[in-house]
Amino acid sequence: MRRGDRPATDRKRGAPSFPIATQLILTIVGAVVASLLITGGILGPSSYRSNMNILIASQRSLAQMASGKISSYIDDLQRKLSYLARVQGISSFDAEARGSLLKALTIQNKAYEMVGFADRYGRLKELLSPNGDVPPTEWASTTAFRRSFLLQEDYIGQVELEGPNQQPSLLMTVPVRDRRNEVDGILFARVSLKYLWAVLDEVKVGKSGYAYIVDQRGFLVAQSGNAPELFRLEDISQILPHGVLSTEFGADQGPGRHVYQGLHGMRVMGLSTRVATTNWRIVVELPMDEANAPAILSTKLLVAALIFCLVCSVAIGLFLGGRLTQPLRQLAVAADRMRLGDLETRVVITRKNELGLVAEAFNHMASQLTEDIVQRGLTEAELKQALLEKQNLLRELQHRAKNSFNMISSLTHLASKDSSSPETLRALEELNARIMAVSELYSLLYEAGSFDEVRLDSYCERVSTAMDGLMTQGVSFEKELENVTLPAKSAAPIGLIVTELVTNSLKYAFPAGMGGKISLSLKKTGAGALLEVRDNGRGLPAGFDRAASSGMGLKLVQGLADQIAARFTMEGGPGGTRCVLELDLGK
Amino acid sequence: MKTLFSIIGLLLVLACVACSRPAAKAPAANPAVATGSFKVAILLPRTVEADGWTRSGYKGLLLMQRELGAGTAYTESVPEADFERLFRKYASEGYDFVIGHGGQFVQAAEKVAVAFPRTSFAVTGVYGGNNSNLGALSMREDEMGYLFGVIAAIKTKTRRVAWLGGAENPSNRPIVASFTRGAQAIDPSVEVRAEWVGGFTDAAKAQRLAQGLIDTGTDVILVLAGAAGTPVHAQAQNAGILTLGWIEDQSSLAPKAVITSNVQDIPQMLLQGATLVKKGRWEGKQYRFGMAEGIQSLAPFHGLVTEEEERRINSIRNDLLAGKIDASR
Numbered sequence: 001m002r003r004g005d006r007p008a009t010d011r012k013r014g015a016p017s018f019p020i021a022t023q024l025i026l027t028i029v030g031a032v033v034a035s036l037l038i039t040g041g042i043l044g045p046s047s048y049r050s051n052m053n054i055l056i057a058s059q060r061s062l063a064q065m066a067s068g069k070i071s072s073y074i075d076d077l078q079r080k081l082s083y084l085a086r087v088q089g090i091s092s093f094d095a096e097a098r099g100s101l102l103k104a105l106t107i108q109n110k111a112y113e114m115v116g117f118a119d120r121y122g123r124l125k126e127l128l129s130p131n132g133d134v135p136p137t138e139w140a141s142t143t144a145f146r147r148s149f150l151l152q153e154d155y156i157g158q159v160e161l162e163g164p165n166q167q168p169s170l171l172m173t174v175p176v177r178d179r180r181n182e183v184d185g186i187l188f189a190r191v192s193l194k195y196l197w198a199v200l201d202e203v204k205v206g207k208s209g210y211a212y213i214v215d216q217r218g219f220l221v222a223q224s225g226n227a228p229e230l231f232r233l234e235d236i237s238q239i240l241p242h243g244v245l246s247t248e249f250g251a252d253q254g255p256g257r258h259v260y261q262g263l264h265g266m267r268v269m270g271l272s273t274r275v276a277t278t279n280w281r282i283v284v285e286l287p288m289d290e291a292n293a294p295a296i297l298s299t300k301l302l303v304a305a306l307i308f309c310l311v312c313s314v315a316i317g318l319f320l321g322g323r324l325t326q327p328l329r330q331l332a333v334a335a336d337r338m339r340l341g342d343l344e345t346r347v348v349i350t351r352k353n354e355l356g357l358v359a360e361a362f363n364h365m366a367s368q369l370t371e372d373i374v375q376r377g378l379t380e381a382e383l384k385q386a387l388l389e390k391q392n393l394l395r396e397l398q399h400r401a402k403n404s405f406n407m408i409s410s411l412t413h414l415a416s417k418d419s420s421s422p423e424t425l426r427a428l429e430e431l432n433a434r435i436m437a438v439s440e441l442y443s444l445l446y447e448a449g450s451f452d453e454v455r456l457d458s459y460c461e462r463v464s465t466a467m468d469g470l471m472t473q474g475v476s477f478e479k480e481l482e483n484v485t486l487p488a489k490s491a492a493p494i495g496l497i498v499t500e501l502v503t504n505s506l507k508y509a510f511p512a513g514m515g516g517k518i519s520l521s522l523k524k525t526g527a528g529a530l531l532e533v534r535d536n537g538r539g540l541p542a543g544f545d546r547a548a549s550s551g552m553g554l555k556l557v558q559g560l561a562d563q564i565a566a567r568f569t570m571e572g573g574p575g576g577t578r579c580v581l582e583l584d585l586g587k
Numbered sequence: 588m589k590t591l592f593s594i595i596g597l598l599l600v601l602a603c604v605a606c607s608r609p610a611a612k613a614p615a616a617n618p619a620v621a622t623g624s625f626k627v628a629i630l631l632p633r634t635v636e637a638d639g640w641t642r643s644g645y646k647g648l649l650l651m652q653r654e655l656g657a658g659t660a661y662t663e664s665v666p667e668a669d670f671e672r673l674f675r676k677y678a679s680e681g682y683d684f685v686i687g688h689g690g691q692f693v694q695a696a697e698k699v700a701v702a703f704p705r706t707s708f709a710v711t712g713v714y715g716g717n718n719s720n721l722g723a724l725s726m727r728e729d730e731m732g733y734l735f736g737v738i739a740a741i742k743t744k745t746r747r748v749a750w751l752g753g754a755e756n757p758s759n760r761p762i763v764a765s766f767t768r769g770a771q772a773i774d775p776s777v778e779v780r781a782e783w784v785g786g787f788t789d790a791a792k793a794q795r796l797a798q799g800l801i802d803t804g805t806d807v808i809l810v811l812a813g814a815a816g817t818p819v820h821a822q823a824q825n826a827g828i829l830t831l832g833w834i835e836d837q838s839s840l841a842p843k844a845v846i847t848s849n850v851q852d853i854p855q856m857l858l859q860g861a862t863l864v865k866k867g868r869w870e871g872k873q874y875r876f877g878m879a880e881g882i883q884s885l886a887p888f889h890g891l892v893t894e895e896e897e898r899r900i901n902s903i904r905n906d907l908l909a910g911k912i913d914a915s916r
Binding site for chain 2: 082085086151158177181183215279378
C-alpha cells in the first residue's frame with residue numbers, strides 16, 4: 001500500500017456520515033447546554049423572584065419604617081394636644097392660664113405653627129401663632145368643630161398649604177371639657193409637615209428610587225427630593241394605579257402586581273403602606289431599570305457562562321473525539337492494508353484502556369490470520385500439484401486406452417482379412433466399427449484435454465467418418481450436427497448406438513444394388529438433444545415388432561439407451577426407417 | 588380501689604360541669620377562656636348565636652386572646668338590671684378592661700368607672716367618655732348611613748325609602764340623619780321614613796313595621812334591628828322590595844333583596860381599644876373608626892346594582908373617604 005493511500009473503507013463509502021467525534025462533541029455540547037439551560041431555567045426565574053421578593057421586602061421595610069416614624073410624629077403631636085384635652089375644666093380657665101398651657105405646646109415642639117381654643121359656640125378665644133398664621137375666627141360651621149365638639153372625637157383634617165410660607169400643614173382638633181367634665185369647646189393646632197420631607201429623604205430606595213405620601217383624597221402631600229417650600233399639593237388619584245389608596249397595596253401580591261406606571265411616568269416596582277394615625281399612604285417606587293439590573297446581570301452572566309461552556313465543551317469533545325477515533329482510524333488503515341495483502345501490518349496503541357485491548361486483539365487476530373493464510377497457500381499448492389498429477393495420469397490412461405482400442409481394431413481387421421465367410425467378415429466389420437466408436441471417444445477426449453465433458457457433435461462426426469468405409473456402392477451418408485455438449489460417461493453409449501443404427505440401415509434398408517441415403521442429425525431441444533438416424537430405404541418389414549425382434553443390434557441399442565436414460569423410438573414405412581434417440585441432458 | 592373510684596367519679600363530675608353551657612335566659616357568666624396577665628371581660632346583650640352584633644363582640648374577645656394573649660371572660664344576655672353588678676364584678680375581679688357591648692351600657696359603666704379608677708371601661712357606641720377611664724368605641728356610622736341613603740335613593744322606584752331600627756339611642760340616631768341626607772343628596776324628593784322596633788329582639792314587631800312600610804309603597808329598607816330585623820330581609824324579598832343589611836353581609840338571608848351590607852369589623856375595633864388599654868394609653872374619650880381605617884366596608888353588591896350604579900356609588904364612597912363629603916352635616 002502506497003503512502004497516502006486512504007483505507008478502502010473510506011474510498012468505497014466516503015467519510016463517515018455521522019462520525020463518532022461529531023457525536024461525542026454534540027453529546028457533550030448538548031449535555032452542557034441542556035444542563036445550563038435547565039439550571040438557568042430553574043434558577044433564573046427563582047433567582048428573579050427571590051431578588052424581587054428581597055426588593056419588595058426591602059421596600060416594604062423602608063415604607064413601614066417611614067410610616068412608623070410619621071405615624072409616631074403625628075401621634076406625638078396629637079397626644080400632646082390630647083393631653084390638654086384631658087385637663088378637666090380647661091375651658092373654664094382664665095385666658096392667661098390657658099394661654100400658658102398652649103404656649104408650652106409651641107415651645108415643646110416647633111411643629112405647632114398655631115394653637116388656640118374655641119368655645120362651645122365656635123368662637124375663637126385664644127390663639128398663639130408664632131409664624132403669623134391666621135385661623136378662622138368663627139369655628140362653628142367647620143367640619144373640625146362639628147367632629148370634635150358635637151361628635152366628641154379627636155379630629156385630623158386634610159393636608160393644606162397654609163401660613164405665610166404656604167407650606168403643607170395639618171389641622172388637629174380635640175374636644176375640651178369644663179369643670180363639670182362636659183365637652184365645652186375645642187383646642188385646635190395647625191402643625192407643620194416639614195418633618196415628612198426629613199423622613200422621606202431618609203428613605204433610600206436604591207439609587208434611583210423615591211418615596212412620596214398620598215392622602216385619602218389622592219393628593220400628593222410630600223415627596224422625597226422636593227423642597228417643602230416649593231411643594232404644591234397635586235391630585236394624583238388618576239395617575240396612581242388602582243388600589244393604591246384603598247388597600248395595603250402590594251402587601252400580599254406577587255412581584256408582578258407591584259409593577260406599574262409610577263409617579264414620574266416610568267415603569268416602577270412599588271408598594272404602599274398606611275400611616276396609621278392619618279390614613280395616608282407612603283408609596284415607595286423603584287424604577288424597573290434598577291429593579292431589573294440584578295436579573296439582567298444574572299442573564300448576562302448566564303449567557304457568558306453558556307458561551308464559555310460551549311467553547312470548553314467543543315474543545316473537550318474534539319480532544320476526546322480525537323483520542324477515541326485516532327486509534328479506530330489506525331485500526332481501519334491496518335485492516336485495509338491487510339486486505340491488500342500486507343499481512344505484516346500491525347497497530348501500535350499503547351493505551352491501557354478498551355482501545356488498547358481492541359488493538360491487542362487486532363494484532364493477535366492479524367498474526368493468527370497470517371499464519372492461517374500461509375498454511376492455506378501451502379495446502380493449495382499441494383492440491384494443485386496432486387490435481388495436475390492426476391490429470392496427467394488420466395491423460396496417459398486415455399492415451400493408452402485409445403492405443404489399446406486401435407490395437408484391438410487392427411487385430412479384428414487382420415482377422416477379417418483371413419476370414420472367407422461373408423457373415424464372419426460382416427460380424428468382424430461390425431465389431432470393428434463398435435470398437436472404433438469407443439476408440440474415437442478416447443481420441444476425442446485425449447485431444448480435447450477434457451476429462452468429464454465431450455462435444456457430442458464432434459464425437460458423432462468422428463464415429464460417422466470412421467464408418468464411411470462401410471458404405472456400399474450408391475449409398476450416401478449425410479450429417480447435420482448441432483453443437484451439443486454432454487457428460488463423457490454418456491458419450492460412449494451414444495457412439496455405439498449411432499454405429500448400430502447406421503450399420504442396421506446399411507444392412508437392411510438397401511437391398512443389393514439399391515442406392516439410397518442415410519442421414520445422421522443432432523439437434524438441440526428444450527430439455528436436451530434429439531439424435532436421429534434416418535434412411536430412405538425399404539423401411540421395416542411388414543409386421544415388424546421391435547420388441548419381438550431377435551436381432552442383437554436393436555437389443556443393444558435399447559440397452560444402451562436405457563443406460564443413459566434416453567428414449568429410443570423407431571418407425572418405418574415406404575419412405576424408409578427413422579430411428580430417434582431423445583436425450584435428456586438435464587439429468 | 589375505693590379511693591380510685593372516688594377520684595374518677597369526681598373527674599367525671601368536673602368534666603360534665605365544664606362541658607355544660609349556661610342557660611341563655613339567665614345572665615350567663617363564662618369563666619375566663621384563657622388566662623393571661625392582661626384580662627378583658629365583655630358584657631353581651633344577647634346570646635352569641637342570636638345576632639351578628641352580639642357575635643361580633645364575642646369574636647372581638649377571641650381576637651384579643653389570639654393577638655394580645657389576653658385572659659378573657661364574657662356574659663351573654665345581660666339584662667339591664669345586671670349591667671352595673673356585672674361591671675363591678677369584673678372590675679373587682681381584677682379585669683383590666685371591661686367592655687359593655689352596646690350604647691345601652693353607658694350609664695351603668697359611668698357609675699362603676701368612678702369606683703374603679705385603675706380599671707379601663709368601654710362601651711361600643713357614641714359616647715364622649717368620662718375624660719378618665721371610660722371611653723367609647725364606635726364606628727363612623729354616619730358615613731355608611733349617608734352612603735346607604737345614596738344607594739337607597741339610586742335603587743328606589745317609588746321614591747320611598749325607610750329606616751327600620753332597633754332601639755332608638757344616641758348611637759343610631761345620627762345614622763338615620765345621615766341616611767336621610769344621603770338619599771336626598773341624590774334626589775331631594777325621596778321620602779325617608781324611620782321606624783323603631785324599640786329593641787333588638789322582637790322579630791314579630793319588626794315584621795309588622797316592615798309590612799306597614801311595604802304596604803305604603805316603600806321599596807328600599809335599611810334594616811338595623813339586630814335579631815329582630817333578621818326575618819325582615821326574607822319578608823322584603825317575598826314582597827319584591829330591596830333591603831340594606833348591617834354588621835355583616837346579610838345577602839344569604841335574602842339574596843334577591845339585600846343590595847349590600849355594611850360589614851363592620853367590630854372585633855378589630857375592640858382589639859384596637861384593648862391594645863390601647865394594654866399600652867396604658869386608654870383615655871376616657873370617644874374613639875371612632877370607619878372606612879378609612881378598614882373597620883367598616885361595603886359588602887359585595889351580589890348583582891343587584893348595575894355597573895353604572897356601582898360606579899356612582901363607589902365615586903361617592905371615595906368622596907366620603909377623602910373628606911370631600913362630610914356625612915355628619
